[in-house]
Amino acid sequence: MRTVEWKYLRGLHELYVGGKTRLKILNNSYIQRIIFTQKKLIRYQTGNHLVLESSPRFKAFYEDEFLQTFLYYNKFFEESGLENNSKKNFTEQDLKALIFVFYNKQEIKKRMTTRKKLSAELFRKENSKYIENKPSLEKAILQLLEVDSFPENDPKNHQWRWVVDCLEPQIIVLCENLDCLKVPVEYKNNNIELWYVGGNNTKPLVDISADKLGLPIYYFCDWDYSGLGIYCQVKNIFKEKRKDIILIEPPENAKKLPVAVKHHKSKWSQEKQFSGLDQSHFTIGQIEVIDSLISKDEWIEEESIDLIEYLIFACRN
Known part of the structure; x- marks a missing residue:
């Protein structure tokens, strides 16, 4: 890689x-x-x-x-005011997270959360102390947010939704994770509007007005217990609005990972039928894939799915 x-x-x-x-x-x-x-x-x-x-x-x-990658990041440094020199040991995932913070800083400041909580949201494959263990990264995030420190306790109100708008959206994709929203240029260029409500924080979807439901809505997530469980919650919310949503499926050759892989916390419930998920929300083919994942204690990471390629194919058919 x-x-x-x-x-x-x-x-x-x-x-x-x-x-x-x-x-x-x-x-x-x-x-x-x-x-x-x-x-x-x-x-x-x-x-x-x-x-x-x-x-x-x-x-x-x-x-x-x-x-193009250099020019994209260099423009960010110029606009954000962060010091731009060769001593900054930012990884590519660090840079993507910093860019996301910069362009969404007003929304993040409104619901300012603890360092561990923000770290878990921005770097879901790392442990919750990722920011804490990288002082230069923490300093840069605080500078972008124009604050001196993170709060000690999480605020009680987590009613928020991030949206990456585009001028002429043709499709809406509701993402379980932030990754797509960090570098959204390619999605905008393909008229894809991205929504993120923060994992289990599905309540903001209840208040979405009918005028926003005219476009096809897809759900993009990891195929594990947590991702598919949240999909079921979202499916129920939109069912009340008489709006169907479409679960984005992994390709047949998608890489399957053991649920015990490092930093992955979602586990199947082997004691419950279909791990306790509502089968009525899935097609026969989807049920077969999920049953196989449960029986083998495996999961499929959303990165195994080329989202834009999938949507272009779906629109043509």
Whole structure:
């Protein structure tokens, strides 16, 4: 998997612009293994191993693989006022979370929550102390929110809904997780409006007016007990509004993970039939997949589903 932290992206951009860099970008495994060793797109300057220089083929590779990503993140730094230098050890997931905080800071400030709660929402694959264990990340989040610290206790009112609007929406996707909303450009370009209400916090959906229900609504989630259980709650809410919603299904070859995998907390109830889920909310094919997951104690992560590809195919059919 390609993972290139911001400080290394800056080094690659220096190679793109000026043909050389003194930044220690070979400390990144992808750059060292693929770009330097395998593809030989960068090399040490003759007689000086403190300087890396690019080969003639590097420019085209960088434009295809990294340029748009660099420009997207660089624009964020310029607009947000965060310090932008090679000492910032932000991972790609850190940057996506910071961008989400920046563009949604007013809504986040309205329902300001504890550090652990925000950490769990922004970094669902990490433990709740992820922000706490990265002081520079915490400092950046607080700066973006224009506050000095997180509150010690969660507020009682969690009635909120995040929406990524687009000018001419054709489809609404209700997301169980925040990931899609962190970098929504591709969804906007495909006329997809994204909604997120925060996992089990489904009550805001009760107050959605009828004028917002004219478009097809899809539900996008992990295929585990928690994700499908919340889907059933949402299905019931929209049933009262006489609006059907569509569960986005994983492909047949989707990777199945053991429920005991690190950072995954949702477990099937083996004592209850169909793990206690309401079978009436699922098609026969969906029931077969879920029964198989329950019997094997497995789950399917939403990242296994190419959401845009799925929706484009669904609209054509």
